[in-house]
Amino acid sequence: MTTRYVLALEYDGRAFSGWQIQPQVTTVQAELERALMQMAGHPVRAHAAGRTDAGVHASRQIVHFDTDAKRPITAWVRGVNSFLPQGVAVLWAKEVPDHFHSRFVATARHYRYLLLNHPVRPALWAGRVGWMHQPLDLDALRAAASLLLGEHDFSSFRAAECQAKTPVKTLTRLEMHAEGTLLYFDFSANAFLHHMVRNIMGALLHVAKGNRPPEWIAELLAAQDRSIAPPTFMPDGLYLAGVSYPPEYGLPTEPEPRHGLI
Structure with missing residues (x-):
């Protein structure tokens, strides 16, 4: 059996x-x-x-x-x-x-991105966190992130080789908090497109560096055109942090950090 x-x-x-x-x-x-x-x-x-x-x-x-x-x-x-x-x-x-x-049968996926915002690249955490050496405007970043919440066509944040049947996804969570120079980005959605989180990170950091105003994120969504968006950000700091399921299966539904950072 x-x-x-x-x-x-x-x-x-x-x-x-x-x-x-x-x-x-x-x-x-x-x-x-x-x-x-x-x-x-x-x-x-x-x-x-x-x-x-x-x-x-x-x-x-x-x-x-x-x-x-x-x-x-x-x-x-x-x-x-x-x-x-x-x-x-x-x-x-x-x-x-x-x-x-x-x-x-999964109802949601949860990702976490860890970003070190420091003038000097990481050594002990190399490959485990993303890195941005320039100072970032975190208020502008949060304002931009809020525009991505909800159901949208995320074609501007979709890899060319993505095999998803539809680019329409519902992003229920996009939060950022800082602990010193380490920034935590938490994403939850019903499903994610190929490279979606890394492409969102690239766009948010473009805003945080002062290259575009926060409202530009809404323009990217409306354009539904990957070619006008910033490059895909590095994979180093991206973690699949958990998956949610209906309660009938009796599985843990929330991410369970075991090592402090993740």
Whole structure:
């Protein structure tokens, strides 16, 4: 009898060429499926809530898989972790109904972007935070961010290779707070387009540097044209921080920072 399980993962995106399996490169999906096969004794396909890109991290990615193997729930955490490389770990596991799907039944995704605003580039946090050396106008940034909330056509913030059926998404949260020179940006939406958060970051920082007024963000949204927007910002500080599901599944629905910053 086949059982469906859901896992929560964290990983350091610097070690991987993104989530999705690709030929001749190391990906999170490939490493996880290899570890699950070792534990289950048969090939396993892992399905993620979202496909993170190369260099993008996760403090809580949600994945489901099916198996005929009968193992205690701890085997899908500590046992699988014993076969995973450094830089990726299972946080918890839970049995779920067969109709659960990590991607299709999710009600919201949550991302966090960490940005160091300091004249000198980071060393200890290199690859773990984004960096901006110029002073930023945080009031202008907040004013610009508020214009992105709600349901919009986010075509101006969509990567050319995005495969989403529609560019219309509902952004329910975009908050920024500062702790010294470290800025935290928290995003929540029903779903995100490819590169959407990094493209939003690029536009907000364009405003915060004084290159455009906050109202320019509304013009970008209305234009629905990626070619007139600023470049995609670096992946270094981006974390998939959590995924929300209907309460019937009994899964944690809020991001759970474990390491202070994320």
